[in-house]
Amino acid sequence: xxxxxEFFFEPNCGHNKLKSEKEKKQGCSKPKPGxxxxxxxxxxxxxxLVPISDALHLVHGPIPCAGNSxxxxxxxxxxxxxxxxxxxxxxxxxxVVHGGEKKLYRAIKEVVERYKxxxxxxxxxxxxAMIGDDVVSVCKKASEDLGVPIIPVESPGxxxxxxxxxxxxxxxxxxxxxxxxxxxxxxxxDVNLLGEYNIAGELWQVKPLFKELGIRIxxxxxxxxxxxxxxxxxxARVNMVVCSKTMLNLARKMEEKYGIPYFEGxxxxxxxTSDALRNFARLLxxxxxxxxxxxxxxxxxxRIKEKLQPYIEKLRGKRVLINxxxxxxxxxxxxxxxxGMVVVGTSGKKSTSGDKERMIELLGDEGKIxxxxxxxxxxRMFKEYDVDLLMAGGRSKFVALKEGIPxxxxxxxxxxxxxxxxxxxxxxxxxxxxxxxxxxxxxxxxAPWQSL
Numbered sequence: 097x098x099x100x101x102e103f104f105f106e107p108n109c110g111h112n113k114l115k116s117e118k119e120k121k122q123g124c125s126k127p128k129p130g131x132x133x134x135x136x137x138x139x140x141x142x143x144x145l146v147p148i149s150d151a152l153h154l155v156h157g158p159i160p161c162a163g164n165s166x167x168x169x170x171x172x173x174x175x176x177x178x179x180x181x182x183x184x185x186x187x188x189x190x191x192v193v194h195g196g197e198k199k200l201y202r203a204i205k206e207v208v209e210r211y212k213x214x215x216x217x218x219x220x221x222x223x224x225a226m227i228g229d230d231v232v233s234v235c236k237k238a239s240e241d242l243g244v245p246i247i248p249v250e251s252p253g254x255x256x257x258x259x260x261x262x263x264x265x266x267x268x269x270x271x272x273x274x275x276x277x278x279x280x281x282x283x284x285x286d287v288n289l290l291g292e293y294n295i296a297g298e299l300w301q302v303k304p305l306f307k308e309l310g311i312r313i314x315x316x317x318x319x320x321x322x323x324x325x326x327x328x329x330x331x332a333r334v335n336m337v338v339c340s341k342t343m344l345n346l347a348r349k350m351e352e353k354y355g356i357p358y359f360e361g362x363x364x365x366x367x368x369t370s371d372a373l374r375n376f377a378r379l380l381x382x383x384x385x386x387x388x389x390x391x392x393x394x395x396x397x398x399r400i401k402e403k404l405q406p407y408i409e410k411l412r413g414k415r416v417l418i419n420x421x422x423x424x425x426x427x428x429x430x431x432x433x434x435x436g437m438v439v440v441g442t443s444g445k446k447s448t449s450g451d452k453e454r455m456i457e458l459l460g461d462e463g464k465i466x467x468x469x470x471x472x473x474x475x476r477m478f479k480e481y482d483v484d485l486l487m488a489g490g491r492s493k494f495v496a497l498k499e500g501i502p503x504x505x506x507x508x509x510x511x512x513x514x515x516x517x518x519x520x521x522x523x524x525x526x527x528x529x530x531x532x533x534x535x536x537x538x539x540x541x542x543a544p545w546q547s548l
Contacts, residue, residue: 136253138221140261143169143508144343145217145249145268147293147318148326150176152213155184156200156231157221161253169508172297173320178213187223196229204238204246214323215245217268225252245323247272266290266346269317269326274350277327279314285380286314288332290343290358294319295508301516302363305396309389311376317343330354334379336361336372363515364424365431366397400517404435407524412436414531417477419443419469419488420506426454428487428506431514433458435524440481443469443488471495485531500540502530 135143138161146153146169155162162184173179185203187196204216216238220231232248239246249268251261279286287306292299299319306313315321315329330350335358337347347358357379361372370393377389415438418428429439441464444452455465464481466473474495477483486496489507496503504526506514514523 135258135261137255137257137261137264138219138251138253140258140263141219141249141251141265141268142261143258143293144262144265144291145318146179147171147173148215148217148321148323149173149179150213151215151217151247151323152178152181152183152207152211153217153219154203154207155219155221156196156203156224156229157184157187157219158223159184159186161221169293170296170510171293171319171508172300173294174300175320175322178211181211183207192223192227195227196224197234200224200229200231200234201238204235205242208238208242208244213244215247215273217247217249219249220252222252222254225250225254245273245276262291262343263345266343266349270346270349273323273326275327275330275354277324279328279331282331283312284333284382285309285311285385286332287311287334287336287376287380288314288329288356289316289319290335290337290347292316292319292338292363293508296510296513298363298513298515298519301513301519302369305369305373305392305516308392309373309377309385311380311385317346330356332356334358334376336376338362362427362430363519364427365434366400366517366520367434368427368430369516369520370397396517400520403521404524407521407528408436410528410532411524413438414484415440415482416485416487417441417474417481417483418506419466419474419486419492421445424506426451426458428514429455429458429463431520431523432487432527434520435527437527439463440483441466441477443467445469475499485527500536502533502536504530 142153162182183203185196185199187199191199200218204218207213207216218231218235220229224231231250235246235248247268249265251264289299294300294316299316303313314332315325317326317329333356335347335350335356337343337358337360350356351358359375359379361375362368363372373389373393377386413436416432417440418425420428420443425442425444429442432439439459440462442455442459444455444465444467452465459465464477466477469492474486474492478499478501483501485502485504486492487504487506488496490505490509493503493505512522512526513519
């Protein structure tokens with residue numbers, strides 16, 4: 097990792113823009129011991145790239161690295177299923193002694209001959225990085241010999257957190273993939289989505305809106321996307337950064353090299369979905385498109401608000417605690433507030449300073465930002481703030497259930513899509529179903545012997 101230092105400073109981050117020149121030189125927060133406990137850099141790189149569905153993803157390292165992170169996200173694809181194949185070089189003690197470069201080359205050759213992929217992403221993990229395996233050179237030689245793009249992803253877990261791994265993945269795409277192929281044709285309304293993973297099919301919730309407006313999603317990086325679409329992404333007219341932690345550095349570099357403007361947005365909630373569509377229309381610069389977008393927004397907002405009304409009556413005033421990360425830490429606050437719910441707190445552990453600024457604006461004086469949402473802190477907040485429901489990932493599930501608090505999975509493992517106008521309706525239905533489940537009344541009732 098020769099250029100690791102540059103990933104600790106993102107000049108276009110809203111937080112860094114407000115810093116003094118002296119503070120800017122200090123860069124962003126450096127990794128600290130324990131910083132990778134929520135996912136290491138390798139994990140983050142895989143999360144960002146594995147949804148490139150017709151490519152193969154080969155983990156160069158001991159087999160636990162591949163097993164720990166394989167297929168742990170609910171990303172969906174309408175293309176190939178190659179991305180769901182788990183591949184590893186399974187490094188052993190002998191490879192540590194003698195080096196793993198020859199083994200890596202043989203593994204690349206075998207998977208190319210067996211599966212005929214559009215490309216192979218090779219992930220460097222901690223062990224080959226520490227023994228000095230030159231993954232970049234092996235990939236370059238294999239690509240020349242086999243005639244298939246072999247993309248090195250320098251992402252040893254010890255360099256930092258999952259969020260740093262997201263940036264390393266974006267850098268690999270920028271250096272080795274984007275701009276290497278040309279689309280069959282281009283239009284004035286070609287756009288990219290950066291940091292949208294199509295979890296539970298969320299991209300498919302908003303895609304019909306783009307189609308109706310005549311806007312073509314050239315590449316969704318990375319969700320329901322092919323290698324070729326990513327390679328052609330440099331011909332888009334606008335980029336939208338859906339998850340700022342993931343791809344803000346990629347958006348900035350594409351703006352600098354290809355002149356593609358970008359904005360940060362979200363598809364969670366009615367207001368944020370409408371704002372995202374308006375931003376696309378504005379940046380694409382067509383008055384006719386702007387008018388068409390406003391007509392679509394007016395129609396869709398009216399339609400979905402009528403459908404939401406019976407659910408809002410059941411959800412209004414219910415108190416919710418949100419423990420999730422990234423863009424969802426603030427966009428889901430906005431989403432449930434539109435349903436009339438009261439957000440007593442949201443997690444800021446994996447959020448950027450920009451994310452936290454949005455949280456403060458949405459939460460007001462009453463809501464709390466929880467920087468360390470450990471089980472003990474969650475239980476304290478359940479009791480102190482009279483929480484009716486916890487929205488979080490699977491790790492917090494049993495904390496909530498043991499306390500008799502209804503729980504809704506909103507993390508990467510979920511099976512329901514919550515994005516776009518129709519996603520808002522699905523979320524409302526799931527919230528009502530969870531909150532009013534009779535099982536919690538039974539659970540809270542005293543056992544017969546407790547009343548004696």
